[in-house]
Amino acid sequence: xxxxxxxxxxxxxxxxxxxxxxxISDSIEIKxxxxxxxxxxxxxxxxxxxGIITRVTETPGLYIxxxxxxxxxxxxxxxxxxxxxxxxxxQVEIEGKIVKYKEKLEIQVEQIVT
Amino acid sequence: MTxxxxxSIPIGVFFGIVTGILPGIHPNTVVTGLLAISPFLLSxxxxxxxxxxxxxxxxxxxxxxxxxxxxxxxxxxxTALGVLPMHRYLLEGKGHEAIxxxxxxxxxxxxxxxxxxxPIVYTLKTIFPFLKKIIIYLLxxxxxxxxxxxxxxxxxxxxxxxxxxxxxxxxxNFPNLPQPLFPLFSGLFGISTMVVSLNSKSKxxxxxxxxxxxxxxxxxxxxxxxxxxxxxxxxxxxxxPSQAAIIGSALLRNLSTKNFLMMIGGINxxxxxxxxxxxxxxxxxxxxxxxxxxxxxxxxxxxxFILFLSVCMIAAGLGAxxxxxxxxxFAKYIEKVNYELLILSIISMVALLVLIISxxxxxxxxxTSTFIGIIPTLKNIGKTHLMGSxxxxxxxxxxx
Numbered sequence: 001x002x003x004x005x006x007x008x009x010x011x012x013x014x015x016x017x018x019x020x021x022x023x024i025s026d027s028i029e030i031k032x033x034x035x036x037x038x039x040x041x042x043x044x045x046x047x048x049x050x051g052i053i054t055r056v057t058e059t060p061g062l063y064i065x066x067x068x069x070x071x072x073x074x075x076x077x078x079x080x081x082x083x084x085x086x087x088x089x090x091q092v093e094i095e096g097k098i099v100k101y102k103e104k105l106e107i108q109v110e111q112i113v114t
Numbered sequence: 115m116t117x118x119x120x121x122s123i124p125i126g127v128f129f130g131i132v133t134g135i136l137p138g139i140h141p142n143t144v145v146t147g148l149l150a151i152s153p154f155l156l157s158x159x160x161x162x163x164x165x166x167x168x169x170x171x172x173x174x175x176x177x178x179x180x181x182x183x184x185x186x187x188x189x190x191x192x193t194a195l196g197v198l199p200m201h202r203y204l205l206e207g208k209g210h211e212a213i214x215x216x217x218x219x220x221x222x223x224x225x226x227x228x229x230x231x232x233p234i235v236y237t238l239k240t241i242f243p244f245l246k247k248i249i250i251y252l253l254x255x256x257x258x259x260x261x262x263x264x265x266x267x268x269x270x271x272x273x274x275x276x277x278x279x280x281x282x283x284x285x286x287n288f289p290n291l292p293q294p295l296f297p298l299f300s301g302l303f304g305i306s307t308m309v310v311s312l313n314s315k316s317k318x319x320x321x322x323x324x325x326x327x328x329x330x331x332x333x334x335x336x337x338x339x340x341x342x343x344x345x346x347x348x349x350x351x352x353x354x355p356s357q358a359a360i361i362g363s364a365l366l367r368n369l370s371t372k373n374f375l376m377m378i379g380g381i382n383x384x385x386x387x388x389x390x391x392x393x394x395x396x397x398x399x400x401x402x403x404x405x406x407x408x409x410x411x412x413x414x415x416x417x418x419f420i421l422f423l424s425v426c427m428i429a430a431g432l433g434a435x436x437x438x439x440x441x442x443x444f445a446k447y448i449e450k451v452n453y454e455l456l457i458l459s460i461i462s463m464v465a466l467l468v469l470i471i472s473x474x475x476x477x478x479x480x481x482t483s484t485f486i487g488i489i490p491t492l493k494n495i496g497k498t499h500l501m502g503s504x505x506x507x508x509x510x511x512x513x514x
Contacts, residue, residue: 013485
């Protein structure tokens with residue numbers, strides 16, 4: 001293949017690929033879990049959980065809160081910027097990454113729907 | 115215990131060599147695997163022995179990694195920027211010389227790093243908060259300088275930077291994608307180079323064992339710059355050797371290919387050793403290996419810190435010797451093999467590994483990143499601009 005053709009082809013495939021990936025990344029549905037099913041296997045994975053906030057602690061940059069559904073309770077941390085105020089007894093659905101902190105699993109919140 | 119530690123070093127060297135030769139197997143993969151079976155291993159050995167083992171594997175790996183980068187054009191993140199300059203040497207029949215340059219760069223930086231370890235620890239403690247504030251502007255400046263330096267085509271360089279940056283943002287935020295950097299970097303830096311050399315039907319000439327001529331002045335300028343830029347980034351989140359190389363090339367103007375290779379080697383090694391210092395001084399893990407170690411040992415003590423530094427040095431020495439030896443083997447056989455077939459099988463192997471490790475979406479990323487990577491390779495502009503894939507997400511991370 002001559003260089004100019006390969007160059008044009010590369011540009012076209014790059015742009016198509018980017019658009020496609022953007023579209024897929026947006027449309028991937030994140031799986032919802034019962035809190036009791038969250039274990040070490042899900043470490044670093046993004047999950048969705050919904051429940052009631054049972055405890056909220058505020059630090060200068062973070063919200064640390066517990067969320068409870070019918071099956072159990074888990075701690076979640078959220079950076080303050082971008083999130084609305086969180087209050088106790090509120091029903092929320094959160095999306096976030098499972099991380100380990102001091103040997104316990106936590107959810108590092110990426111999105112909150114109240 | 116001492117015996118176990120001593121034993122874990124040669125075993126670590128062996129694993130470091132194997133993972134280094136195989137393209138696509140990053141030390142992080144090995145560390146993750148080891149951590150998965152660590153409960154079993156810990157039943158007959160101690161966390162410290164395991165940590166020494168991990169350190170050895172990773173250190174040796176950073177040296178041996180240069181061989182597939184040079185002879186096969188199959189890099190990993192750390193060696194990515196060196197692929198094109200190494201390939202140039204390879205096409206002149208001087209692949210071994212390119213390897214020697216990175217090894218020499220590594221060793222000198224390690225020596226200087228070791229001499230400076232105490233001042234580095236103290237400086238780090240004092241300037242860390244300040245550094246955190248200004249590093250991002252330093253990076254932005256370096257990027258601007260790199261555009262400015264690209265006389266061939268600044269617009270194309272900017273396009274490449276933006277395209278790869280967009281891909282970087284998508285990839286790093288892709289939900290539940292395991293090892294996202296693997297397809298990203300394999301495509302941008304590895305397979306793209308291979309596709310272009312397949313397309314141009316380049317043949318690998320007979321390789322000669324030549325030795326680089328390095329003036330002491332070169333060592334005296336390259337080594338401190340490697341240590342400085344490698345050290346600068348090793349303490350900060352989301353930054354690694356590639357960003358250090360960008361800062362380094364901005365600091366040293368008119369960097370020759372030869373000196374660039376020395377710098378890359380130096381930065382890689384120093385970055386790795388300094389990440390121990392970060393763990394010790396500011397208690398932050400900065401790469402997969404260190405994360406592994408920090409999971410094994412709660413907090414490292416001064417004695418353990420010294421132990422790890424010594425293990426690093428021993429492993430670096432052994433890694434350097436093995437790399438030179440392995441490079442000679444590569445140099446001897448590379449012209450005898452059918453290069454086209456070899457490249458095609460490496461591409462298929464990497465593609466297969468991506469499918470297995472990162473799944474179908476990873477494969478899509480691999481295709482996109484390959485074609486983005488082809489653009490600068492074809493147009494002969496710096497592949498550093500592909501680092502937009504990490505720079506743009508990092509810059510956004512700091513600014514937002």
